[in-house]
Amino acid sequence: MGPDAFEEMKSFTEELPQARALGLKVEHVEPGVAVLSMPWSAELVGDPETGVIHGGAVSTLMDTCCGGAVITHPDMLEATTATLDLRIDYMRPAQPGRTIFARAECYHVTRTVAFVRAQAWTEGDGDRPVAAATGAFTASGRRGAGQ
Amino acid sequence: MGPDAFEEMKSFTEELPQARALGLKVEHVEPGVAVLSMPWSAELVGDPETGVIHGGAVSTLMDTCCGGAVITHPDMLEATTATLDLRIDYMRPAQPGRTIFARAECYHVTRTVAFVRAQAWTEGDGDRPVAAATGAFTASGRRGAGQ
Amino acid sequence: MGPDAFEEMKSFTEELPQARALGLKVEHVEPGVAVLSMPWSAELVGDPETGVIHGGAVSTLMDTCCGGAVITHPDMLEATTATLDLRIDYMRPAQPGRTIFARAECYHVTRTVAFVRAQAWTEGDGDRPVAAATGAFTASGRRGAGQ
Amino acid sequence: MGPDAFEEMKSFTEELPQARALGLKVEHVEPGVAVLSMPWSAELVGDPETGVIHGGAVSTLMDTCCGGAVITHPDMLEATTATLDLRIDYMRPAQPGRTIFARAECYHVTRTVAFVRAQAWTEGDGDRPVAAATGAFTASGRRGAGQ
Numbered sequence: 001m002g003p004d005a006f007e008e009m010k011s012f013t014e015e016l017p018q019a020r021a022l023g024l025k026v027e028h029v030e031p032g033v034a035v036l037s038m039p040w041s042a043e044l045v046g047d048p049e050t051g052v053i054h055g056g057a058v059s060t061l062m063d064t065c066c067g068g069a070v071i072t073h074p075d076m077l078e079a080t081t082a083t084l085d086l087r088i089d090y091m092r093p094a095q096p097g098r099t100i101f102a103r104a105e106c107y108h109v110t111r112t113v114a115f116v117r118a119q120a121w122t123e124g125d126g127d128r129p130v131a132a133a134t135g136a137f138t139a140s141g142r143r144g145a146g147q
Numbered sequence: 148m149g150p151d152a153f154e155e156m157k158s159f160t161e162e163l164p165q166a167r168a169l170g171l172k173v174e175h176v177e178p179g180v181a182v183l184s185m186p187w188s189a190e191l192v193g194d195p196e197t198g199v200i201h202g203g204a205v206s207t208l209m210d211t212c213c214g215g216a217v218i219t220h221p222d223m224l225e226a227t228t229a230t231l232d233l234r235i236d237y238m239r240p241a242q243p244g245r246t247i248f249a250r251a252e253c254y255h256v257t258r259t260v261a262f263v264r265a266q267a268w269t270e271g272d273g274d275r276p277v278a279a280a281t282g283a284f285t286a287s288g289r290r291g292a293g294q
Numbered sequence: 295m296g297p298d299a300f301e302e303m304k305s306f307t308e309e310l311p312q313a314r315a316l317g318l319k320v321e322h323v324e325p326g327v328a329v330l331s332m333p334w335s336a337e338l339v340g341d342p343e344t345g346v347i348h349g350g351a352v353s354t355l356m357d358t359c360c361g362g363a364v365i366t367h368p369d370m371l372e373a374t375t376a377t378l379d380l381r382i383d384y385m386r387p388a389q390p391g392r393t394i395f396a397r398a399e400c401y402h403v404t405r406t407v408a409f410v411r412a413q414a415w416t417e418g419d420g421d422r423p424v425a426a427a428t429g430a431f432t433a434s435g436r437r438g439a440g441q
Numbered sequence: 442m443g444p445d446a447f448e449e450m451k452s453f454t455e456e457l458p459q460a461r462a463l464g465l466k467v468e469h470v471e472p473g474v475a476v477l478s479m480p481w482s483a484e485l486v487g488d489p490e491t492g493v494i495h496g497g498a499v500s501t502l503m504d505t506c507c508g509g510a511v512i513t514h515p516d517m518l519e520a521t522t523a524t525l526d527l528r529i530d531y532m533r534p535a536q537p538g539r540t541i542f543a544r545a546e547c548y549h550v551t552r553t554v555a556f557v558r559a560q561a562w563t564e565g566d567g568d569r570p571v572a573a574a575t576g577a578f579t580a581s582g583r584r585g586a587g588q
Contacts, residue, residue, distance in 0.1 A: 017192040018201035021168075045164040054165035055230045056210045060203025083202045084407060085430055087234040087381060087528045087575060089556050091549045108532045108570070112406040112432075113378060115530050117573070129549070132558070134528060134575045136379055136430055138406075231554060232577055234381045234428060234528060236409050238402045255385045255423070259553040259579075260525060262383050264426070276402070279411070281381060281428045283526055283577060285553075311486040312495035315462075339458040348459035349524045350501025357497045377496045381528040 005029075005072075009079075013068055022057055024064055032106040034068030036061060037123075039099050051096030055131075058120055059088050061102050062133040066116040069104035070137045076109060077140040084113065086135035094130045095122040104133075114139035152176075152219075156226075160215055169204055171211055179253040181215030183208060184270075186246050198243030202278075205267055206235050208249050209280040213263040216251035217284045223256060224287040231260065233282035241277045242269040251280075261286035299323075299366075303373075307362055316351055318358055326400040328362030330355060331417075333393050345390030349425075352414055353382050355396050356427040360410040363398035364431045370403060371434040378407065380429035388424045389416040398427075408433035446470075446513075450520075454509055463498055465505055473547040475509030477502060478564075480540050492537030496572075499561055500529050502543050503574040507557040510545035511578045517550060518581040525554065527576035535571045536563040545574075555580035 010026040013019055013036070022044065028035040038044075038053075038061045046054030063083055071079040094100050104118035118133040157173040160166055160183075169191065175182035185191075185200075185208045193201030210230055218226040241247050251265035265280040304320040307313055307330070316338065322329040332338075332347075332355045340348030357377055365373040388394050398412035412427040451467040454460055454477070463485065469476035479485075479494075479502045487495030504524055512520040535541050545559035559574040 015195075016201065017190055017195065018203055021190050022203075043164055043168050048162075048164065054163065054207065054210075055233075056165055056203070056207025059206045059210065059233070060201065063201075063203045063206065083235075083237050085234060085236040085379065086202075086206070087232060088230075089232040089575060089577065090230050091556060107573075113430075115532060115573070117575075132548075132556070132575065134530060134558075134573065136530065232526065236428060236430065238409060254426075262385060262426070279401075279409070279428065281383060281426065283383065309489075310495065311484055311489065312497055315484050337458055337462050342456075342458065348457065348501065349527075350459055350497065350504045353500045353504065353527070354495065354497025357495075357500065377529075377531050379528060379530040380496075380500070381526060382524075383526040384524050 009068065009072060013064065018060060019064055022060055024061060026068065029068065029072055032069055032073040034065050034072060035101065035103045036065040036068065037099050037101050040097050050093065052093040053100065055090055058094065058100060058131050061100060062088060062118045062120055062131065065102040065104040066118050066133065066135055066137065069106040069116050070114045070139065073106040073109050073114065075142045077142055081114065081137045081139060084136040084138060086133060088131055088133045090131050091129055095125060099123040100130065109139050109141040111141045112139055156215065156219060160211060165207060166211055169207055171208060173215065176215065176219055179216055179220040181212050181219060182248065182250045183212040183215065184246050184248050187244050197240065199240040200247065202237055205241065205247060205278050208247060209235060209265045209267055209278065212249040212251040213265050213280065213282055213284065216253040216263050217261045217286065220253040220256050220261065222289045224289055228261065228284045228286060231283040231285060233280060235278055235280045237278050238276055242272060246270040247277065256286050256288040258288045259286055303362065303366060307358065312354060313358055316354060318355060320362065323362065323366055326363055326367040328359050328366060329395065329397045330359040330362065331393050331395050334391050344387065346387040347394065349384055352388065352394060352425050355394060356382060356412045356414055356425065359396040359398040360412050360427065360429055360431065363400040363410050364408045364433065367400040367403050367408065369436045371436055375408065375431045375433060378430040378432060380427060382425055382427045384425045385423050389419060393417040394424065403433050403435040405435045406433055450509065450513060454505065459501060460505055463501060465502060467509065470509065470513055473510055473514040475506050475513060476542065476544045477506040477509065478540050478542050481538050491534065493534040494541065496531055499535065499541060499572050502541060503529060503545065503559045503561055503572065506543040506545040507559050507574065507576055507578065510547040510557050511555045511580065514547040514550050514555065516583045518583055522555065522578045522580060525577040525579060527574060529572055529574045531572050532570050536566060540564040541571060550580050550582040552582045553580055
């Protein structure tokens with residue numbers, strides 16, 4: 001994946017309206033892996049008393065990040081995907097006022113389904129995950145060995 | 148649950164910043180059940196070519212709706228909750244330009260965990276669900292018979 | 295689905311070695327729906343002190359039941375399937391000494407994926423579910439409208 | 442965790458009737474981590490034509506393994522747990538005739554809920570996972586920072 005592919009994937013992802021509304025940025029991409037960030041914003045707060053970001057925004061961040069990991073996987077024949085299902089475990093509140101990062105890894109691709117897992121954490125606090133995700137996405141895999 | 152409780156829950160939910168950003172409205176509440184709506188908006192679009200709403204917005208709608216079903220459950224001692232985990236199955240794209248509805252039902256409450264399921268559909272197309280969700284939320288249940 | 299189809303599906307399911315080891319029986323089948331039973335057995339106990347069946351046996355019951363709901367769905371072109379992913383929520387212990395039932399419903403089929411949900415309960419106690427499941431299975435759907 | 446604790450946990454797990462029926466063995470334990478094995482057996486076969494183990498047996502292996510990771514976590518005040526919910530992704534069939542291994546890691550414990558993830562693979566083929574799991578278990582955590 002050369003610099004052009006990175007720029008292409010970055011533009012594609014960051015121009016999605018929902019990604020723009022949340023301020024999502026593609027920080028890093030490698031084959032089957034994507035890292036995205038979402039800056040803290042008052043508009044995303046779920047609990048006004050604490051300033052903690054709504055779980056739904058974290059969910060969108062992770063969903064988008066998982067999609068990025070799928071479309072950059074070397075076994076994918078076409079760079080398009082859609083979420084089939086996603087499970088998110090919320091482990092602790094994100095820290096108010098800080099950027100949230102997510103890293104997704106596409107660990108298996110069949111002809112029709114890609115499996116992904118992801119983690120999210122607050123900036124400067126990478127050892128204490130905010131949330132973890134596991135999901136299945138539509139795929140156009142080169143091989144169908146999985147099922 | 149009298150009209151006052153409905154208004155109280157409605158205000159509480161609709162004033163969450165993330166709910167306001169998405170334009171979420173509480174349409175109906177009964178013990179352990181909540182129905183919310185989310186109007187179509189260009190800002191929520193996930194796929195610019197089709198105008199289909201981003202799965203993450205649907206996810207936030209369902210997450211918030213599930214929370215509403217938990218806090219109105221008669222076995223809850225306190226009207227607060229947080230998502231522990233949520234699984235969302237995306238079945239078909241929402242229809243562009245139309246309001247999306249979600250209905251959540253809290254079907255089991257233990258001392259510490261509430262279980263919820265939800266469905267989302269496009270206005271006027273209630274027989275063909277857009278997404279289904281299953282999740283566990285923190286609870287303050289009256290009884291702990293479950294576990 | 296005539297009586298022959300029922301007998302065929304019943305034989306197919308009950309002859310699976312794991313189904314035989316657990317004593318699974320097909321109680322009822324209709325298009326996209328299957329009901330199975332699993333008799334209580336000392337060999338399936340997870341907690342020797344209480345006699346409660348191991349969650350894994352309940353999981354196998356529900357997994358098998360979901361597969362039955364998929365292969366009988368009218369949109370399926372071939373009567374074979376495999377579990378892609380399955381989420382099970384355990385709500386309360388099954389009652390010792392009693393048969394456990396599961397009912398699964400395949401509520402959506404695309405060309406490649408079928409979505410299913412299921413519930414399990416103890417005989418004579420159908421109002422208080424033991425577990426609920428949601429999953430995605432491989433499919434050979436007539437239409438691919440879903441994704 | 443000294444050798445005594447390992448033996449104690451090993452005996453406890455392997456004496457569960459369902460674990461004995463499947464021939465589960467505790468291979469390795471460290472704080473918050475458990476590795477179990479399940480030997481291939483004709484009785485566990487799900488597909489008679491291929492000899493592949495039923496997903497439900499893999500599910501029981503992983504469920505039990507996750508429980509082992511929870512009860513050995515250093516933040517747990519009592520060595521008991523029960524599955525609240527479990528999601529299993531099946532990636533490829535296990536190879537017939539070979540032992541299946543599972544490794545589970547408890548990566549977060551609150552006062553009431555423990556979060557776990559696990560992987561399963563066929564002996565000698567550790568790079569190609571058979572299944573992955575994510576779940577929430579009941580806990581008696583020392584701290585309640587998570588929620």
